[in-house]
Amino acid sequence: MTDFDIAAPLGAALAGKGYASLTSVQQAVLAPDAQGRDLLVSAQTGSGKTVAFGLAMAEGILNGDTSGMLAAPLALAIAPTRELALQVARELGWLYEKAGFQVATCVGGMDFRTERRALDRGAQIVVGTPGRLRDHLERGSLDLSCLRACVLDEADEMLDLGFREDLEFILTAAPADRRTLMFSATVPPAIARLAAEFQRDALRVVAGGEARQHGDIAYRALNVTTRDRENAIFNILRFYEARTAIVFCKTRANVNHLLARMGNRGFRVVALSGELSQQERTHALQALRDGRAQVCIATDVAARGIDLPGLELVIHADLPTNSDTLLHRSGRTGRAGAKGVSALIVTPAEIKKAQRLLQGARVEAEWGGAPSADEVRARDDARMLDHPALAADPGDEAEAGARLLDRFGPAQVAAAFVRLWREGRPAPEELMETTRPDAPGAGARAPRGDFGDAAWFALSVGHEGRAEARWLLPKICEAGGITRDAIGAIRVRQTETFVQISAADAPRFGDGVELEPGLSMRRLPGEPMLDCPEGAQVRRPLAGPRKPKPAPRDDAPASARETAPAPTRDAALPRRAWADPAAKAQPAPTGERPVRKAGKAAGKPGGKPAKAPFKPRPAGGAGKPVRPGKPPRR
Structure with missing residues (x-):
């Protein structure tokens, strides 16, 4: 640390905390080109940035009155959450303790009156959250007229949480000649715009070693x-x-x-x-x-x-x-x-x-x-054998240990020790095996046409159940503990879906498994016939031609036996296509009724006689017209 110009009170505090060297971000804010300038610093969590901005703002606030009697604060640190604000206050507290500085906190969830009394007593450094700091400013309990340095810690997080309006209110209330130090893990466009609005010729600082995140x-x-x-x-x-x-x-x-x-x-x-x-x-x-x-x-x-x-x-x-x-x-x-x-x-x-x-x-x-x-369990046993108590010299417990051995024997005492060791620990859980993503053949998905050996499964849902491949895929992976690379083709039909699973992972599903209530998956004996019409893939026999009508019995009336034979259809045509619908729409010849069904044509043997044309009743209401072939009522 001797290579950097650190104020004596801060150097003594760092030495008392055991600091032998500074981190990369701490060195960057103390570099000669950063002295007295606004800073926009990229620093990851755990890089020592709290001490870094504590050192950076020392140049402006230690050159003034350090007696600790100023009523208005000299430095302000803003953090997005209560925990982070309290942590920053603790860090700055020990760092500036030997300088005689008082640190006050203004965070949501704490007693407002207690915070106000601390500000009235005089605090050179104030740490708080945006909302509570704005409350103190609006109520007149916080005076920023003497502010020389303002720090925004985790600036990106504060914008994500919606504190932009509060930040603008606080920064506008601060003197224009202050130093503004912004620390952020990332510098998105919103942070860049905020820096351009409230900073003057800011120096962009990227902490060294940022390309190697968290090496420990x-x-x-x-x-x-x-x-x-x-x-x-x-x-x-x-x-x-x-x-x-x-x-x-x-x-x-x-x-x-x-x-x-x-x-x-x-x-x-x-x-x-x-x-x-x-x-x-x-x-x-x-x-x-x-x-x-x-x-x-x-x-x-x-x-x-x-x-x-x-x-x-x-x-x-x-x-x-x-x-x-x-x-x-x-x-x-x-x-x-x-x-x-x-x-x-x-x-x-x-x-x-x-x-x-x-x-x-x-x-x-x-x-x-x-x-x-x-x-x-193996790791537990290893910790038990490495426990320091087993390697320590027997002390006052030696006599009690000897009595235990004499009474129960070494095997019983050792077993009791193991049981007591495991008793206070939660039992481990049995887990299903999963396919590792970096396993051979699991890194890249094979082309669908060359998926390799596979088994086919049928799922009890199809288009009628609004099934989709993207909906079924995670359910299948979860049921078998496999990755999506072990799944080949997914064919959704009207009432069921067929899925191709690699031969190595197919045994995980057995003969079938229930993915969720009402959704089951069963293994097929072979490959389904996906190019056949709907219903053919279940391997049912195709529907054949209609059975011919039975011939009239010998004891049937002669009129029935002499009925004209029913027209036959071409077996090669579909069931509903053998009768030409257009023929039904053709008008019948003049004076003849259209033939609707075989054996029922008017005037043919065995058929019903044609209906006589309607005759109106005679004048005067004489009897009803009599239908042909029907005897009149008597």
Whole structure:
């Protein structure tokens, strides 16, 4: 640190914290070309940027009155969340302690009157969230007239959370000659526009080593079936046995669901979400810091600013929405030279998305399956054998140990020790095997025409059930624990669907499986006849010609036996095409009735006699006209 011009009070504070060297972002803000200028800094989570902007703003605020008696603050730091603001306040507190500076916080969820009294007593540095800072400005309890430096920490996150209007209000209320330092993991167009509006000739600083994101973090992409998602999380926690772990979910509902599941299984777990009060959040974080809790389940926003000691494991229960969020989540671990693990839970339908996220974050992940129950038990046994108590010299416990051996014997005592070791730990879960994406032949999809050996399955839904390939694909992958590369053709017919599964993965489905209630999948003995009309693929015999009408019996009337024979149809024609519809529409010859059916033509033997034309009644209401062939009533 001797190569940089650091104020004596700050240098003493860094030495007291054990700083032997500065990180790349800390060196960049102290470079000669950055002195006195506005800065737009790209720095990833965990790179030491809080100390970096603390050092950067020292040039302007330490040159003034350092007696600690100024009523108006000299520096202002704005953070997107309460946790991050409180963390920044703690870091700046010890950094400026020897300079005699007071640090006040203004964050949502805290007592407004307490914050106002702290501002009235005099604070040289104020740290807060955008909404609460604006409240203090509008009520007159915060005076920015003496402000010399303003820091925007996690500026991209503040814009994502909708704080742009509040930020513009705060920056407009500050003096125009202040220094504005913006720290952001990424610099999207919105951040660039904000910097152009409120900064003067800002120096763009990219922290060194940004191309190599989080070198102390080992990324694991674990391919699991959808039904094993939660069980895989349990096994990962048991496998690594991290001092502190954090599990990220997308929504508060997912956080609450996983909290209940893990609590029932015996994990020491707390949750962080937006619905908790500040007191509840503080108690949860304190439980993690003092060891009463081991696992924290949180949403992305709630986890901003979390700095937990010994955080060795990050689990992405739900994949993040973009690569920047992946880096923010993973940056909770692997800090200050410590090692950490970032594990992504990837279902077969999410493999491509996970690959895009990792590629966008420019990190390499090791693909594989989640730890199995046997692997968890083996790791437990290894920890048991390496326990320091087994290698320590016998002390006062030697006499009690000797009595145990004399009474129960070595085998019984050792077995009891193993049972006690395993008793307080949640039992591991049995997981279904999945196909690894990097397995031979799984990396690239083979052409459909050359899919190779495969088996065919029939699904009990088709066009009538609004079936689509994109809807069926994840369900099939989940049921068999396979990737989409193991699926060949998908042919949706009117009432059922045919799916081609590679021969190596077909045994996973057996003779059939139920994908969900009302949707079953059964294996076919061979390849279906997809080029046949609907209904032919079920291998039913085709419908033949109509059976001929039975001949009249010998005892039938002569008129019936002499009926003209029914016209025959051409067997090669369709069933409904042998009778020409156009012939029915042709008018009958004059004086004759059209022939409707065989044997019923007027005037033919065996047929019904033709109806006589209608005759009106005689005048005066004499009797009804008598039909031919019908005797009159008497």
